[in-house]
Amino acid sequence: MTPRTPRDKPDILSALASPVGKKALTGVTGLAWAGFVILHMAGNLSYFGAGEAYNEYAHKLLSLGPLLYAAEILLVVCLLIHAVLGVNIYLGKRRARKRGYDVYRSAGRPGMQSPSSRSMILTGVVLLVFLVIHIKSFKFGPGIAEGYSLLAEGEQIRDLKRLVTEKFQHPLYAFGYTGVMILLGFHLRHGAWSALQSLGAMNRRLAPLVYGIAAALAVGVAVGFVALPLYIYFSAL
Amino acid sequence: MAQTMTIHFKIWRQSGPDAKGKLVDYTLDNLNEDMSFLEALDVLNEALIHKGEEDPVEFDNDCREGICGSCGLVVGGIAHGPMKATAVCQLHMRHYKDGDTIVVEPFRAEAFPIIKDLVVDRSAFDRIIAAGGYVSVDTGGAPDANSLPVPKNDVDEAFDFATCIGCGACVASCPNASASLFTGAKIAHLAHLPQGQAERKQRVVRMVDQMQAEGFGDCSNHGECEAVCPKQISIAAIAKMRREYLRAVFG
Numbered sequence: 503m504t505p506r507t508p509r510d511k512p513d514i515l516s517a518l519a520s521p522v523g524k525k526a527l528t529g530v531t532g533l534a535w536a537g538f539v540i541l542h543m544a545g546n547l548s549y550f551g552a553g554e555a556y557n558e559y560a561h562k563l564l565s566l567g568p569l570l571y572a573a574e575i576l577l578v579v580c581l582l583i584h585a586v587l588g589v590n591i592y593l594g595k596r597r598a599r600k601r602g603y604d605v606y607r608s609a610g611r612p613g614m615q616s617p618s619s620r621s622m623i624l625t626g627v628v629l630l631v632f633l634v635i636h637i638k639s640f641k642f643g644p645g646i647a648e649g650y651s652l653l654a655e656g657e658q659i660r661d662l663k664r665l666v667t668e669k670f671q672h673p674l675y676a677f678g679y680t681g682v683m684i685l686l687g688f689h690l691r692h693g694a695w696s697a698l699q700s701l702g703a704m705n706r707r708l709a710p711l712v713y714g715i716a717a718a719l720a721v722g723v724a725v726g727f728v729a730l731p732l733y734i735y736f737s738a739l
Numbered sequence: 740m741a742q743t744m745t746i747h748f749k750i751w752r753q754s755g756p757d758a759k760g761k762l763v764d765y766t767l768d769n770l771n772e773d774m775s776f777l778e779a780l781d782v783l784n785e786a787l788i789h790k791g792e793e794d795p796v797e798f799d800n801d802c803r804e805g806i807c808g809s810c811g812l813v814v815g816g817i818a819h820g821p822m823k824a825t826a827v828c829q830l831h832m833r834h835y836k837d838g839d840t841i842v843v844e845p846f847r848a849e850a851f852p853i854i855k856d857l858v859v860d861r862s863a864f865d866r867i868i869a870a871g872g873y874v875s876v877d878t879g880g881a882p883d884a885n886s887l888p889v890p891k892n893d894v895d896e897a898f899d900f901a902t903c904i905g906c907g908a909c910v911a912s913c914p915n916a917s918a919s920l921f922t923g924a925k926i927a928h929l930a931h932l933p934q935g936q937a938e939r940k941q942r943v944v945r946m947v948d949q950m951q952a953e954g955f956g957d958c959s960n961h962g963e964c965e966a967v968c969p970k971q972i973s974i975a976a977i978a979k980m981r982r983e984y985l986r987a988v989f990g
Contacts, residue, residue: 511940511944511987511988512944512948512988514988517984517988520947520948520951520984521917521947521950521951521958522947522980522981522984522985523984523988524957525957525958525960525981526981526985590957591915591956591959594915594956595914595915595916595917595956595957595959597849597954597956598848598850598915598917598954598955598956599847599848599849599916599956600849601847602847603813603816603844603847604749604751604762604842604844605813605815605816605842605844606813606816607816607817608817608963608966609817609818609821609823609912609963609966609967610966611966612962612965612966612973613961613963613965613966613967614960614961614962615914615961615962615966619959619960619961620914622959692960695960696960699960699974699977699981700960700981701981701985702978702979702980702981702982702983702984702985703978704978705975705979706973709975
């Protein structure tokens with residue numbers, strides 16, 4: 503082998519653009535969003551809490567100020583990286599096999615190929631579109647200025663609970679949200695364990711445990727999210 | 740007496756690298772169920788030669804006992820056919836029923852261009868190996884085994900990864916046409932052994948670079964490669980490759 507050349511230790515950018523770097527970045531940014539999604543789900547479930555737990559939780563988040571902005575910026579950056587790499591990997595796969603098989607079948611276990619692994623690009627795009635609509639409806643939806651307010655401990659705070667309750671009485675919102683959250687479950691089913699594999703954090707001993715945790719997480723998150731819209735929709739009938 | 744059977748084949752025929760190919764129907768009667776799949780193709784080729792109307796079907800093969808890595812066909816949509824842990828040369832006709840239709844296609848990937856019919860050019864793998872999949876030690880004969888102790892766990896891991904025969908089924912079966920399992924197995928094999936340590940970091944970087952340069956797709960962790968691998972190499976090899984790469988870059 504020829505002596506070490508500078509190329510042997512790639513600079514950070516070309517390392518991140520390498521087949522390993524792309525996957526590691528996809529994994530890290532995906533895990534950041536998985537963490538957010540779990541927190542968001544817990545926040546949603548506070549709707550079922552006593553009194554104004556939901557609105558107080560939302561208010562507490564808002565009053566974090568700069569910390570909240572920092573987290574939001576981080577999430578947006580992660581999302582952009584995740585989405586760009588996801589599309590890049592999808593396009594790369596199409597370039598790598600221009601003519602597909604006339605007949606193709608999965609050989610099954612121990613492979614992990616599944617509807618969830620094959621639909622990552624599709625569920626990802628749906629989630630991205632949903633996210634834009636979702637943020638517009640709620641985060642940038644009507645607030646104190648539009649009369650969605652209430653008095654809590656002598657302070658005028660946003661009545662997010664009212665907004666959420668109104669929105670989810672509409673079947674399009676209730677069932678649209680439910681459908682997308684099921685797709686989120688599919689995305690997590692493959693994404694959660696795949697992120698660890700991409701970061702090199704898997705081995706043969708860990709694999710069955712991590713697959714199990716990913717499946718439980720996927721189902722748990724999907725169920726946790728669909729509880730709220732379905733509860734609101736059906737209790738208003 | 741072995742049963743005889745009639746099998747309908749749909750085989751990819753392509754006269755050259757740039758020719759347009761298509762699936763062509765062939766029916767063989769009186770196949771012996773104890774024949775291997777490749778022997779059935781031999782029977783077909785003999786018939787084609789006797790008839791003299793068209794060229795025999797080209798397919799790669801050599802040892803026909805699952806150790807050389809020469810053969811490789813996508814049979815019924817699965818690389819090396821439906822049986823686990825075997826190369827296509829170890830597939831036998833007894834796994835099919837009289838009257839079955841079997842579709843036979845070449846390994847498909849831009850990095851594995853078709854030469855003719857079912858034969859593809861897998862020299863991209865050779866170039867990945869040439870980029871660093873070896874140990875550069877110019878010494879004499881093999882040292883005494885006991886002079887180089889290697890822990891049992893490392894030996895087992897290294898051996899599992901070293902069983903790769905470089906057939907390319909991982910690429911063929913991968914929805915992304917990624918060569919991560921092949922490259923990962925080679926890197927992981929040497930990373931577990933003392934002989935591999937000196938060039939450990941440059942090896943992983945060069946081999947991953949070469950893998951990318953050959954035009955293979957990126958891995959999406961479908962794990963289909965492990966399911967079709969005739970040597971059942973685990974995707975733990977891919978995780979290991981990633982650890983090695985991140986270590987080489989950031990370590």
